[in-house]
Structure formats: structure tokens, C-alpha cells
Amino acid sequence: MARLTLVKPAPHHPTAGLSAPVTSHSRRKRASSPRRLTEQQLKNPFIRSAHERWSGLMDPARQGKLLRRLDNIHASGRRTRSELWCNLTAIAGPVLARLDLATLACGWYGDDGIFCLNTQGGIAEDAGLRDWQLSRLFEALERAGYLIRRSKAVWVAESGQASGMFKTRMLIMFTPLFFRDLGLGWQLERARNKALIRRQKQISEVATTRAARARQQADDKARRTIRRARYAAGSPGRVPQTQFDFPQSETYLRALNDLRLELRLLNADWSAEKVNAEAERAINARYG
Numbered sequence: 001m002a003r004l005t006l007v008k009p010a011p012h013h014p015t016a017g018l019s020a021p022v023t024s025h026s027r028r029k030r031a032s033s034p035r036r037l038t039e040q041q042l043k044n045p046f047i048r049s050a051h052e053r054w055s056g057l058m059d060p061a062r063q064g065k066l067l068r069r070l071d072n073i074h075a076s077g078r079r080t081r082s083e084l085w086c087n088l089t090a091i092a093g094p095v096l097a098r099l100d101l102a103t104l105a106c107g108w109y110g111d112d113g114i115f116c117l118n119t120q121g122g123i124a125e126d127a128g129l130r131d132w133q134l135s136r137l138f139e140a141l142e143r144a145g146y147l148i149r150r151s152k153a154v155w156v157a158e159s160g161q162a163s164g165m166f167k168t169r170m171l172i173m174f175t176p177l178f179f180r181d182l183g184l185g186w187q188l189e190r191a192r193n194k195a196l197i198r199r200q201k202q203i204s205e206v207a208t209t210r211a212a213r214a215r216q217q218a219d220d221k222a223r224r225t226i227r228r229a230r231y232a233a234g235s236p237g238r239v240p241q242t243q244f245d246f247p248q249s250e251t252y253l254r255a256l257n258d259l260r261l262e263l264r265l266l267n268a269d270w271s272a273e274k275v276n277a278e279a280e281r282a283i284n285a286r287y288g
Contacts, residue, residue, distance in 0.1 A: 094126035
């Protein structure tokens with residue numbers, strides 16, 4: 001019988017936000033991120049057009065012309081009530097302010113390379129709605145094919161105590177159909193292509209920063225090991241220096257292996273002999 005293997009999502013993917021640790025740092029980032037559309041965001045043509053059409057759905061000249069699927073979700077044939085359209089226009093600014101264009105998920109990609117979710121409660125608070133009003137709105141959007149929701153129960157421990165409680169974390173993703181029915185299909189494709197290119201660049205920069213930080217930590221650890229060994233060799237009654245063979249130490253071998261992997265990823269056309277030689281040369285030059 002085949003064994004099921006669970007694949008952990010990448011940190012930059014919105015689904016990773018469902019399992020992200022609950023820390024005060026993430027809550028501060030969530031509170032400090034834009035809660036309303038800024039002037040810089042409105043300079044984006046797609047965001048500006050989407051906000052203008054989304055927030056103007058209650059205009060009598062537009063009623064019945066945009067988002068027709070939402071107006072025909074009832075099996076009885078009756079049209080959707082105006083209260084739902086009012087709530088939909090109220091969330092236009094808060095949603096677009098924290099909408100990730102690369103994935104159309106409600107959230108943002110942090111500088112640390114982790115995707116932060118904009119919670120359903122946060123959207124309701126920013127829009128001035130009750131939680132039940134937003135839940136009914138999202139349920140109607142799901143029936144129309146405009147929204148996808150995924151939830152997960154997360155254990156949140158109380159500060160300084162062993163007790164805690166389960167809280168439901170919600171991933172909210174708008175479908176491209178929503179913006180197409182707003183009449184923004186071609187603008188959406190153009191904005192998403194630019195956002196995907198920008199996201200790949202951000203992921204590369206975060207990976208480079210993490211690799212540099214890991215190398216620095218390995219260097220610092222190796223230097224501390226060398227200083228401790230020299231101190232032990234120079235102090236009476238301690239381990240003699242001949243018992244410390246740095247080229248065979250665990251720190252040296254781990255750093256050498258990490259550098260080999262890095263060179264192999266960056267230079268796929270190099271042979272194994274060249275990778276080993278360059279890694280040993282760099283390590284010897286680094287630790288002297």
C-alpha cells in the first residue's frame with residue numbers, strides 16, 4: 001500500500017500562512033501593514049480601476065451590469081438583496097490594500113520571506129462590518145464562483161501559561177473570474193504577470209540573504225571553535241593543541257559540504273572535481 005507523504009508548502013505560498021507560527025512579531029506586522037489604499041497603491045492602474053468599479057457597484061447606472069453571477073445565485077430566481085451589495089462595496093478598499101496580486105490571496109509577502117494572511121476578522125474590522133455580515137457575503141461570493149476559502153485550526157497558547165485555545169485561521173483567495181466580471185480581465189493578466197516577475201525576484205533576494213546569514217553564522221562558529229582550541233592548548237592543564245585537528249572537525253566538514261552544494265547549484269556545468277577543488281580552496285582561504 002502506497003504511503004501518503006505530506007508536502008510542506010513553500011513559505012512564500014499563501015497556504016503556508018495557515019501553518020505559520022503565531023507570534024507577537026507577526027501580529028505587529030499585520031497591524032502596521034496598509035489597512036486602507038495608499039496613494040502609492042493607487043498609482044497602480046489595475047488597483048485604481050478595480051477600486052473605482054468595485055466601490056461603485058451601488059451606482060444605479062451599473063447595477064445589473066457587473067458581477068452578474070452574484071446577482072443570480074438564488075435557485076428561486078430572485079435577485080440578490082441590496083444589503084449584500086452594500087457590504088461588498090464596503091470591503092473594496094480594505095481587500096485591495098492587502099491583496100497579493102501574484103496569487104489573488106488576501107495577504108502580503110513579508111520581507112522575511114513568509115506570507116502573512118489578512119484574516120477575515122481583520123477585513124471585517126477595517127470595513128466596519130460585523131463578522132456575520134462578512135461571512136454571509138463570502139458565502140455568497142463562493143456560490144457565485146468568485147471566492148475560495150480554506151480554514152485551519154491553530155493552537156494559540158496564552159502568554160506565559162501552558163493553557164491556550166484553538167483559533168480558526170482563514171485563507172481567502174479571489175478567483176480571476178471576479179475581476180473578469182468586473183470588466184478587468186486583460187488588466188488583471190497584465191498586473192499578475194508583473195507581480196509574478198516581482199515575486200520571483202523577491203524570493204531570490206530572500207534566499208540569497210538567508211544563505212549569506214547561514215554562511216556568516218558558520219564562519220563565526222568556526223572562529224569560536226578555533227579560539228577555544230588555541231586557548232585550551234595554551235593554558236596549563238588543558239587539552240594539548242595536537243588533539244585539535246581543525247581540517248577534520250565537524251564544523252569544517254559541515255561548512256565544506258554546504259559550500260559544495262551552493263557551488264553545484266550556482267554552476268550546473270562544473271564537474272564534481274572542479275566543485276570540490278573550488279570549495280576546498282574557498283574554505284582554506286576563509287579559515288586560513
